[in-house]
Amino acid sequence: xxxxxxxxxxxxxxxxxxxxxxxxxxxxxxxxxxxxxxxxxxxxxxxxxxxxxxxxxxxxxxxxxxxxxxxxxxxxxxxxxxxxxxxxxxxxxxxxxxxxxxxxxxxxxxxxxxxxxxxxxxxxxxxxxxxxxxxxxxxxxxxxxxxxxxxxxxxxxxxxxxxxxxxxxxxxxxxxxxxxxxxxxxxxxxxxxxxxxxxxxxxxxxxxxxxxxxxxxxxxxxxxxxxxxxxxxxxxxxxxxxxxxxxxxxxxxxxxxxxxxxxxxxxxxxxxxxxxxxxx
Amino acid sequence: xxxxxxxxxxxxxxxxxxxxxxxxxxxxxxxxxxxxxxxxxxxxxxxxxxxxxxxxxxxxxxxxxxxxxxxxxxxxxxxxxxxxxxxxxxxxxxxxxxxxxxxxxxxxxxxxxxxxxxxxxxxxxxxxxxxxxxxxxxxxxxxxxxxxxxxxxxxxxxxxxxxxxxxxxxxxxxxxxxxxxxxxxxxxxxxxxxxxxxxxxxxxxxxxxxxxxxxxxxxxxxxxxxxxxxxxxxxxxxxxxxxxxxxxxxxxxxxxxxxxxxxxxxxxxxxxxxxxxxxxxxxxxxxxxxxxxxxxxxxxxxxxxxxxxxxxxxxxxxxxxxxxx
Numbered sequence: 001x002x003x004x005x006x007x008x009x010x011x012x013x014x015x016x017x018x019x020x021x022x023x024x025x026x027x028x029x030x031x032x033x034x035x036x037x038x039x040x041x042x043x044x045x046x047x048x049x050x051x052x053x054x055x056x057x058x059x060x061x062x063x064x065x066x067x068x069x070x071x072x073x074x075x076x077x078x079x080x081x082x083x084x085x086x087x088x089x090x091x092x093x094x095x096x097x098x099x100x101x102x103x104x105x106x107x108x109x110x111x112x113x114x115x116x117x118x119x120x121x122x123x124x125x126x127x128x129x130x131x132x133x134x135x136x137x138x139x140x141x142x143x144x145x146x147x148x149x150x151x152x153x154x155x156x157x158x159x160x161x162x163x164x165x166x167x168x169x170x171x172x173x174x175x176x177x178x179x180x181x182x183x184x185x186x187x188x189x190x191x192x193x194x195x196x197x198x199x200x201x202x203x204x205x206x207x208x209x210x211x212x213x214x215x216x217x218x219x220x221x222x223x224x225x226x227x228x229x230x231x232x233x234x235x236x237x238x239x240x241x242x243x244x245x246x247x248x249x250x251x252x253x254x255x256x257x258x259x260x261x262x263x264x265x266x267x268x269x270x271x272x273x274x275x276x277x278x279x280x
Numbered sequence: 281x282x283x284x285x286x287x288x289x290x291x292x293x294x295x296x297x298x299x300x301x302x303x304x305x306x307x308x309x310x311x312x313x314x315x316x317x318x319x320x321x322x323x324x325x326x327x328x329x330x331x332x333x334x335x336x337x338x339x340x341x342x343x344x345x346x347x348x349x350x351x352x353x354x355x356x357x358x359x360x361x362x363x364x365x366x367x368x369x370x371x372x373x374x375x376x377x378x379x380x381x382x383x384x385x386x387x388x389x390x391x392x393x394x395x396x397x398x399x400x401x402x403x404x405x406x407x408x409x410x411x412x413x414x415x416x417x418x419x420x421x422x423x424x425x426x427x428x429x430x431x432x433x434x435x436x437x438x439x440x441x442x443x444x445x446x447x448x449x450x451x452x453x454x455x456x457x458x459x460x461x462x463x464x465x466x467x468x469x470x471x472x473x474x475x476x477x478x479x480x481x482x483x484x485x486x487x488x489x490x491x492x493x494x495x496x497x498x499x500x501x502x503x504x505x506x507x508x509x510x511x512x513x514x515x516x517x518x519x520x521x522x523x524x525x526x527x528x529x530x531x532x533x534x535x536x537x538x539x540x541x542x543x544x545x546x547x548x549x550x551x552x553x554x555x556x557x558x559x560x561x562x563x564x565x566x567x568x569x570x571x572x573x574x575x576x577x578x579x580x581x582x583x584x585x586x587x588x589x590x591x592x593x594x595x596x597x598x599x600x601x602x603x604x605x
Contacts, residue, residue, distance in 0.1 A: 165504045186467075207455040233447065
C-alpha cells in the first residue's frame with residue numbers, strides 16, 4: 001500500500017471554457033471558425049471552403065419554394081411502435097425525444113408548392129430527426145405526395161438526406177422502399193418529371209429507392225452519398241477507401257449523378273429544369 | 281446426411297450419442313436392448329420436435345444460415361426442369377451470386393432469378409457469399425425483361441446476407457441497381473412469385489423481391505438489418521444479436537402477421553437441411569400453386585393488386601380529419 005496518496009491532477013471539467021453556444025461554428029470542412037450571422041447570410045455555406053452546413057426541412061422549403069406557396073399535406077401522420085422495439089432505449093422514447101428537440105412529428109415535410117411559378121409536389125427530409133431514417137410515416141408521406149403529383153400532373157421534387165431504413169420498424173420500414181419506388185413508377189408512366197436532390201448524407205435504403213430514381217439527380221457539393229457506410233465497407237473488404245470516396249464529386253466522376261449544384265444556385269437550377277420538362 | 285449441429289441441437293446430439301453407445305454395447309455383448317433402443321429413438325424424436333416447435337428468432341436465423349441448407353441452385357434442379365442458365369448483365373460482368381435463367385415449373389415455362397451462396401470457401405469465393413454486386417441486380421432485371429417480352433412469369437429465389445458492400449459496388453452504383461429493380465418490378469407485365477428460401481438480407485433481398493406473391497420458408501428470415509449489425513448500433517456491441525433478432529420481428533410467422541409475406545412454406549422437421557428432397561418438394565408445390573393462381577388473373581388486375589399489396593404496408597397514426605381539412 002502506498003503511504004502517500006498520489007496528488008490528484010484531474011482537471012475540473014465544469015470549469016472548462018466552452019465556446020458560447022450558437023454564436024460560432026467550427027466548419028467541419030476547413031476547420032475555420034465561422035460566425036452564425038455570416039453563415040446565415042451565406043445560405044449556411046462556409047464562406048471559405050463551401051462546406052454546406054445542414055439545413056432543416058423548413059429552411060430548405062423556404063429557400064426552394066416561392067414565398068408562402070408551400071402547403072403542407074398529411075402533416076399529422078405519426079409513427080407507431082408496431083414492433084414494441086426495446087433496445088438501450090425504446091423506439092417510443094426516441095420518437096418523443098426527437099419530437100421534442102426538433103419540433104417535427106417525423107423526419108419529412110411534404111406538400112405542394114410553386115417553384116418559380118411551376119407547380120410541384122415536394123418532400124424534404126430532415127436529418128436532425130432520427131437521422132431522417134425512413135419508417136412508415138416517411139414512406140407514407142412521400143408516397144402520398146407522389147400520388148398527389150400523379151393525380152395533379154405535377155412534377156415531383158424530393159430533397160433527400162437519410163441514414164437509411166428505420167430499423168425500429170423492422171420490415172415495415174424496408175417495404176417503404178418498394179412503396180415509394182412503385183409510386184414513382186406510376187408517376188413516370190404519366191411522363192411527369194421527378195427531380196431528386198441529394199444532400200449530406202444520403203445513404204442506404206433511401207439511396208436504394210426513390211433518391212436514385214430521379215429523371216435528373218442533383219447533389220450538393222461534397223455531400224456524402226452512397227449505399228453502404230464507409231465503416232462497413234472497410235470492415236468487409238479490408239481495403240483502404242479511395243480519396244473522396246462516396247462524395248458527390250466521386251459520384252459525378254463515376255457517372256452516377258447529373259449535376260452538383262451549389263446551394264445558392266439550387267432554386268434557379270430547379271426552375272430551369274422544370275421549364276424544360278413542363279409543356280407550356 | 282450427418283449435418284453440422286447447431287448449439288441448440290446439443291440435447292438431441294447427446295441422446296444420439298447415447299443411442300449409438302447402446303447399440304454398440306448391444307452388438308458387442310449380444311444382448312437384446314431393442315425396447316431401450318426404441319424408447320431412446322422416441323425420446324430423440326420428441327426432444328427434436330420440442331426444440332423445433334419452440335425456436336427463438338435467433339435460432340431460426342442460425343438455421344437459415346446453415347451451410348447444409350439447400351441453396352437456390354439445388355431448389356432449381358429439384359423443382360424445375362430444363363434449366364438454362366443465362367449469364368451476364370451485358371455491361372460489366374456475370375455475377376455468380378445471382379444465377380438467372382430459363383426453367384420449366386411443371387409444364388409452365390418461366391424465367392428464374394436467384395441468389396446463391398456457397399458451401400465451402402472455394403464456392404463462397406466464387407459466389408461472393410451470396411452477396412450480389414450491381415451487375416447481379418442488372419442481370420436479374422435483364423432476365424425479367426426477357427420474361428416480359430416472351431410472356432414468361434418470373435420466379436425469384438431470395439437467399440442473401442445483403443447486397444455486397446464494397447468499393448466496386450459503390451462505383452457501379454449498387455443503390456441505383458436496386459432502386460431501378462424496385463420500380464421496374466412493380467410494373468413488370470408478367471406474374472412474379474418470390475420466395476425467401478434462406479436469408480432475406482435487407483435491400484439486397486428486396487432488390488429481386490417485389491412480387492405478386494411473396495413466400496418464405498418456415499425457418500428463413502427476412503430483415504431490414506442483420507441482427508448483428510442491429511445489435512452493434514443499439515447495444516454498441518454485437519453480442520446482443522439474439523435480442524436484436526427477437527426485436528426485429530424477422531421470422532416467417534412475424535412477417536405473416538405484419539403482412540410482409542403472403543405464405544409460409546413448411547420445412548421438414550429439424551429444418552430444410554435435414555431433408556433436401558422434402559424441402560424442395562414443399563417449395564415446388566407452393567410455387568406451382570401460387571403461380572397458377574397469378575396466371576389466372578388478368579394482368580391489369582394483377583398489377584393493381586401488386587401495387588396495392590405494397591402500398592398498404594406501413595403502420596402509422598392519422599389524425600381525425602377536421603371539417604374541410
